[in-house]
Amino acid sequence: xxxxxFAARRIxxxxxxxxxxxxxxxxxxxxxxxxxxxxxxxxGPYSLDERFADNFILPGFVEGHSHALExxxxxxxxxxxxxxxxxxxxxxxxxxxxxAMQQCLRQAAAKxxxxxxxxxxxxxxxxxxxxxxDRRQLDAAVDNRPVVVMHANLHVMTVNSRMLQLSRLDQxxxxxxxxxxxxxxxxGELQEMAAMHAIFETLGTNLFESxxxxxxxxxxxxxxxxxxxxxxxxxxxxxxxEGIATLRQVTAEQGFPARLVPALSALSWTPEQGVERLRQxxxxxxxxxxxxxxxxxxxxxxxxxxxxMKWPFYHxxxxxxxxxxxxxxxxxxxxxxxxxxxxxxxxxxGDEAVELxxxxxxxxxxxxxxxxxxxxxQHCQVIDHAQxxxxxxxxxxxxxFANHLYYWGDIHRERTLGFERSRRLEPLASARRQxxxxxxxxxxxxxxxxxxxxAWCAVMRQSASGQVLGExxxxxxxxxxxxxxxxxxxxxxxxxxxxxxxxxxxADMAVLGQDPxxxxxxxxxxxxxxxxxxxxQVHANR
Numbered sequence: 001x002x003x004x005x006f007a008a009r010r011i012x013x014x015x016x017x018x019x020x021x022x023x024x025x026x027x028x029x030x031x032x033x034x035x036x037x038x039x040x041x042x043x044g045p046y047s048l049d050e051r052f053a054d055n056f057i058l059p060g061f062v063e064g065h066s067h068a069l070e071x072x073x074x075x076x077x078x079x080x081x082x083x084x085x086x087x088x089x090x091x092x093x094x095x096x097x098x099x100a101m102q103q104c105l106r107q108a109a110a111k112x113x114x115x116x117x118x119x120x121x122x123x124x125x126x127x128x129x130x131x132x133x134d135r136r137q138l139d140a141a142v143d144n145r146p147v148v149v150m151h152a153n154l155h156v157m158t159v160n161s162r163m164l165q166l167s168r169l170d171q172x173x174x175x176x177x178x179x180x181x182x183x184x185x186x187x188g189e190l191q192e193m194a195a196m197h198a199i200f201e202t203l204g205t206n207l208f209e210s211x212x213x214x215x216x217x218x219x220x221x222x223x224x225x226x227x228x229x230x231x232x233x234x235x236x237x238x239x240x241x242e243g244i245a246t247l248r249q250v251t252a253e254q255g256f257p258a259r260l261v262p263a264l265s266a267l268s269w270t271p272e273q274g275v276e277r278l279r280q281x282x283x284x285x286x287x288x289x290x291x292x293x294x295x296x297x298x299x300x301x302x303x304x305x306x307x308x309m310k311w312p313f314y315h316x317x318x319x320x321x322x323x324x325x326x327x328x329x330x331x332x333x334x335x336x337x338x339x340x341x342x343x344x345x346x347x348x349x350g351d352e353a354v355e356l357x358x359x360x361x362x363x364x365x366x367x368x369x370x371x372x373x374x375x376x377x378q379h380c381q382v383i384d385h386a387q388x389x390x391x392x393x394x395x396x397x398x399x400x401f402a403n404h405l406y407y408w409g410d411i412h413r414e415r416t417l418g419f420e421r422s423r424r425l426e427p428l429a430s431a432r433r434q435x436x437x438x439x440x441x442x443x444x445x446x447x448x449x450x451x452x453x454x455a456w457c458a459v460m461r462q463s464a465s466g467q468v469l470g471e472x473x474x475x476x477x478x479x480x481x482x483x484x485x486x487x488x489x490x491x492x493x494x495x496x497x498x499x500x501x502x503x504x505x506x507a508d509m510a511v512l513g514q515d516p517x518x519x520x521x522x523x524x525x526x527x528x529x530x531x532x533x534x535x536x537q538v539h540a541n542r
Contacts, residue, residue, distance in 0.1 A: 060230025080122030135188030409463030
């Protein structure tokens, strides 16, 4: 029953009734009071903690779309185009050319026992003009063991000839998702979940099920803490028996520094089985584990050319993408989960996918009207203004992939979307003007988990080369901060417990070295995260 009062130079609360304060009192893991020091005298005896007296406190950041895979991928070779820091603070250079990628593969293979498959991740061939790697480039680097290279978007992989033969996919020309060379033979590129699953099945290890390992979740929590995140999602979890047991075990550990929200991967179950599985989970949560979400995959990624686009399709004439399930099956999933009273988070990258899901939700609501459903469209990189108005009318939320503006903005301008559509890539300001509850996210491990960087993307809208993509879709710093706290919490149906610092909520905080309202907006991404506080327990960054 002891009370701790934390002092700060400024506490930004996200509570519109009291936007800022200097002190916050915590009891039993929850916020007991927020205000000036003199108001704390009314609480009775307390201990004053002044370790953050010169720092700035915000509500702990909420990452509404990321994956616990972030904690698993560092078991494998990183081949990303951009340098990237691992959970322990080591920076990996990645590969900025095909030759560099091949050299990294050779070096990594030389360290593995014979016949052990080599798995790499983060590679992004879209950055290499004219190149679309296939098995030949991988064979030239390593041909004496299976090689699997996951692309950065996680919707595409390329394997070498040894892996193709081992999986027998080299005998399946003409199957959707198995790309062919000029001679009509599988070239090693595999698109979307069904084709990639064949590789995982052959290897006897499914990356998407690696989240059932305790060490994966612990490392994921470490990544979250480093970034100031106190509530994280795993927005595509198969929720196997083993995985559920691990989720419960790790989140019950006192030192685990985050609240975790796993979403059932709908494609892993029939809709009816999925409803039953999720209902079984609802009673298994705790203060740091929150079940209840369903994640649907519709199309793929734009930069991977697997997203479904409306006319005029891809700017450079590339063929349209593919569905992860037949459209009528996807619409049936929406109806079953909606009728069951569950909340859907729906991956929609291209505007054709957005249209399909707007139709599905509209039909579901006509059949089973339901207020405050909070179904959320995820990513929505290309969504037009008519679709935004329908989104608002149907009561949907949006969680946009703001990091795309930096990492693939130049690619979208030149190759996939062209000038006009790249202006409204992630149209955040328009969404807010429509009154749609909107969050922003990293989709880690697709891009690094870091809400301050994500907020910077939303405010600055700068690509990696410095182009501004759509100044009319910029948001203010205050709006961006709201989207990485309370906005994301709303989409997870946790806004009554996290996302702002108010009496009764969990005492979850991010401690920053600088005031985000005082620095120049272009410095937002550079603000140091010093610590997080979860339920009143301090987790200092090393």
